[in-house]
Amino acid sequence: MRRCRFRKRQRPTVPDISVVLPSVLQSLAGGQSILTAPAEGPLTVGKLLETVTGDYPVLARRLRDETGALRRYVNIYVNGDEVRRLQGLETEVAAGQEVLVIQSVAGG
Amino acid sequence: MGCMATAASFVLAIGTKKGLWLATSQDRQRWSFSGPHFLMSEIPSIGIDTRDGRTRIMVGVRSEHWGPTVAHSDDLGATWSEPEKGAITFPEDTGAAVERIWQIYPDAESRPGVVWAGAEPISVWKSTDGGEHFELNRGLWDHPHRSEWGAGYGGAAAHSIVVNSAGDNVHIAMSTGGVYRSLDGGTSWEPRNRGISAYFMPDPNPEFGQCVHKIAADAGVEGRLYAQNHHGVYRTDDNGENWNSIAEGLPADFGFVMLTHPRREGTAWVVPLKADGERIPPEGKLAVHRTDDAGATWKRLDSGLPTSEYNSVLRDAAAVDSAEPAGVYFGTRGGTVYASADEGETFTEVASHLPDVLCVRAALITDAALPVPETAAAHGA
Numbered sequence: 001m002r003r004c005r006f007r008k009r010q011r012p013t014v015p016d017i018s019v020v021l022p023s024v025l026q027s028l029a030g031g032q033s034i035l036t037a038p039a040e041g042p043l044t045v046g047k048l049l050e051t052v053t054g055d056y057p058v059l060a061r062r063l064r065d066e067t068g069a070l071r072r073y074v075n076i077y078v079n080g081d082e083v084r085r086l087q088g089l090e091t092e093v094a095a096g097q098e099v100l101v102i103q104s105v106a107g108g
Numbered sequence: 109m110g111c112m113a114t115a116a117s118f119v120l121a122i123g124t125k126k127g128l129w130l131a132t133s134q135d136r137q138r139w140s141f142s143g144p145h146f147l148m149s150e151i152p153s154i155g156i157d158t159r160d161g162r163t164r165i166m167v168g169v170r171s172e173h174w175g176p177t178v179a180h181s182d183d184l185g186a187t188w189s190e191p192e193k194g195a196i197t198f199p200e201d202t203g204a205a206v207e208r209i210w211q212i213y214p215d216a217e218s219r220p221g222v223v224w225a226g227a228e229p230i231s232v233w234k235s236t237d238g239g240e241h242f243e244l245n246r247g248l249w250d251h252p253h254r255s256e257w258g259a260g261y262g263g264a265a266a267h268s269i270v271v272n273s274a275g276d277n278v279h280i281a282m283s284t285g286g287v288y289r290s291l292d293g294g295t296s297w298e299p300r301n302r303g304i305s306a307y308f309m310p311d312p313n314p315e316f317g318q319c320v321h322k323i324a325a326d327a328g329v330e331g332r333l334y335a336q337n338h339h340g341v342y343r344t345d346d347n348g349e350n351w352n353s354i355a356e357g358l359p360a361d362f363g364f365v366m367l368t369h370p371r372r373e374g375t376a377w378v379v380p381l382k383a384d385g386e387r388i389p390p391e392g393k394l395a396v397h398r399t400d401d402a403g404a405t406w407k408r409l410d411s412g413l414p415t416s417e418y419n420s421v422l423r424d425a426a427a428v429d430s431a432e433p434a435g436v437y438f439g440t441r442g443g444t445v446y447a448s449a450d451e452g453e454t455f456t457e458v459a460s461h462l463p464d465v466l467c468v469r470a471a472l473i474t475d476a477a478l479p480v481p482e483t484a485a486a487h488g489a
Contacts, residue, residue: 025174057192062174065205066197073173103173 015039015095019052021059022103028059039095045076046089048099063101073106118429119184120437121165122445122459123151123467128167129459130185136435136449139458145185149174153424155212156471157238159220163473166223166239168209176206178225180239189240196225196233196242202249204229210265211424212239219275226266230257230282234294247295248280248288253316257285260319260338267423268323272330279323279333279348286318287335289348300348305340322366322423326402328373334403336366336378336423343403354403359390364423365438369451370430374402377428377436377452379421387420396436396452412455413446424467431472439465 016036026033035052037043043051046068053060063074068089070076076083077100083091093099120131120139127144128151146169153168162182170176178195179188198204211226223239226232231249233242248266257264260283268281278290279300286301299316306318319338326332331347334354339362342351355361360380369375377398382390389395394417395410419442426438436452439445443462446455447470 058177058190061177061194061197062171065175066194066200067203067205069205071173071175106172 017043017048017093017095018098019048020098020100022101024103025059025062025101028062029053029056039093042092042094044089045078045083045091045093045099048093049076049089073104075102075104076100077102117473118431118435118470119156119163119165119473120445120447120458120470121154121156121167121468122439122462122465123154123167123424124439124443124463124465125150126463127151128154128185129462130165131458132184136429136431136447137456139447141459142185145188146179150466152466153209153212153225154467154469155214155223155239156469157214157223158471158473159214159217160238163471164238166212166214168212168225170208176208178209178212178239178242191240195235195240196227198231199244202244204231208263208265210267211269213269213271214239215271216273216275218273224269224271226269226280226282228263228265230254230264230266230285232266232269232280232294245294247290248297251288251297253285253299256317257282258317260284268320270323270325270333272325277331277347279325281320281323281335283321283338284317284319286316286320287323287348288316300344301351302349303344303351303353304335304337304342307339321364324366324368324376326373327369327371327375329402332373332402334366334368334376336363338362339384341366341378341403354399357406358397359395359408362387363421365421365426366423367426367428367436370428370434371432372400375400375451376403377426378406379426379438381420388418389420392416392418394440396438396448396455398452409448409452409455411453412448412457414444417442419444422464422466425465427469429470429472435470437468437470439468441465 017039019035037051118133122129127147129143131139131141133139149169149171155166157164166180179190181188207228213224215222221238223235232245235242266282270279276293288297289300290297301318304318321336323335335342341355343354344351363381365379367377394413397406419440429435433451436448441464445459447458448455
C-alpha cells in the first residue's frame with residue numbers, strides 16, 4: 001500500500017501502458033507477466049516495446065530482429081487489433097491501454 | 109544430477125527439429141540421455157569445443173516464433189547461457205537479420221577461443237572469445253557475387269567452414285554458390301568450383317553457383333578436400349583449384365554428408381541418397397560408405413543399420429569423434445540416431461523416435477569429474 005501511495009503522489013496524472021506477455025516469455029522478463037511504461041503522451045508500439053524491454057535485451061530479441069522488424073509469428077494486439085492491420089510498429093498507443101503479445105499459430 | 113565421470117568419456121549432441129538431446133557414454137554403446145533442451149526450437153547447428161580445458165557445447169537455436177540465437181553450456185547442458193545482445197547479430201548498416209545458424213565450427217587446437225559460424229542469409233562469422241560474440245566476415249558479406257547467390261530448399265546459407273592448420277587458408281561452402289576460398293584468413297574470397305557440376309543451371313560448369321552440400325578436409329594431406337555435391341562426389345588435391353569426381357563405386361552420387369577422419373589421410377564417409385528427385389537411401393537400404401584411399405574405392409557399411417529405411421540424412425546430421433578408432437554418428441529425418449565405435453564397421457541404434465535430426469556432433473571429453481546428465485531412455489528418448 002505504501003508503494004501505491006508513493007507512485008500516486010509522484011505521477012498522479014500519468015497512467016501506465018501495459019504490455020502483457022505470454023507465459024513462455026515471462027522468464028525473460030524476470031518472471032513478470034505485465035511490463036509497464038509511463039505514458040507521458042501517445043507512444044508508438046515500437047517505442048513502447050523499446051521502453052519495456054530496455055532491461056530485458058533477450059526478450060527484445062525474441063520479439064524483434066536486429067533490424068527492428070517484428071518477428072513473423074509474433075503478433076501484437078492493440079485494442080483487439082493486430083498491429084499489422086493498423087500502422088505496424090508505428091501504431092500509437094494511448095495511456096491506459098493494454099498491449100498484448102501473442103505468438104501466432106505456426107509450426108508443426 | 110547423475111554420477112560424476114572420472115575418466116574419458118564421450119558426449120553426443122543431437123539437434124532436432126524440436127529440441128536438443130545430449131548423451132554421454134563411456135563405451136559409445138550405452139548412452140545416458142538428457143533432454144529435450146530448448147523444446148520446440150530447432151537446433152540446426154552444434155559445436156562441441158573441448159579446448160581450454162573445458163567442454164563447451166554451443167548450439168544454434170531457432171524458434172519459429174522467437175527467432176534464432178546461439179546458446180552455450182559449459183556443464184553438459186545443466187545450464188545454458190545466452191549473451192544478452194546475441195552472439196550473432198548483423199551490424200545495423202547491413203540491414204540484414206539472422207534467420208538461422210547453420211554451422212558452428214571450433215577452430216584448431218592451436219587457436220583456442222576461435223570459433224567460426226555460418227549462417228543464413230549467406231554469411232560467415234568469427235568469434236575469438238569461445239563463441240560468445242561473433243563478428244561478421246565483411247569480405248564475404250560485401251562480395252560482388254552476393255546478388256547472384258541463391259537459395260536451396262532449406263534456405264541460402266554458408267554451411268561448411270574448413271580452416272587449415274596454419275589458419276590462413278579457409279574454404280567455405282554455400283548453398284547455392286558453391287565453394288569459396290580465402291588465402292588470407294578470411295579477408296578476401298574467390299570461388300573455387302572448377303570441376304563441380306551445376307547441372308541445374310544453363311551452364312553446368314559455372315565459376316560459382318553450384319549447390320555444394322558439404323565439404324571436409326583430409327586429415328593428412330594439406331590442400332586435399334572432399335565435397336558432397338548436389339549430385340557429384342569430388343576431391344581436390346590442389347587446394348580447390350580443381351575438383352575431380354570420386355563417385356565411382358558409390359551406389360549414388362547424391363547426398364548431403366561428407367565426413368573425414370580426424371587423423372588418418374584418405375579416409376572419408378558419405379551417406380548416399382538415390383537422387384535429387386528421390387531423396388531416399390538407394391533401394392530403401394540405408395548405408396554409410398567409407399573410403400580409405402581418398403575416393404579410389406568405397407566400402408559399404410551397413411552392419412547394425414535397418415534393412416529398410418526411407419528417411420534421408422541431412423548435411424550436418426553426421427559427425428565423427430576424435431577417438432581411436434574414430435566414432436561415426438548420424439541421425440535420420442525419421443529421428444533415429446546411430447553410433448559406431450569402429451569407424452563405421454558396425455552401428456548401434458542409440459536413439460529413436462526423436463523429431464527430425466538436423467545436426468549431430470560428438471566428442472571425446474577427458475575432463476575429470478564432469479557431471480553426467482540425468483539418465484533417460486536411450487530409445488525413444
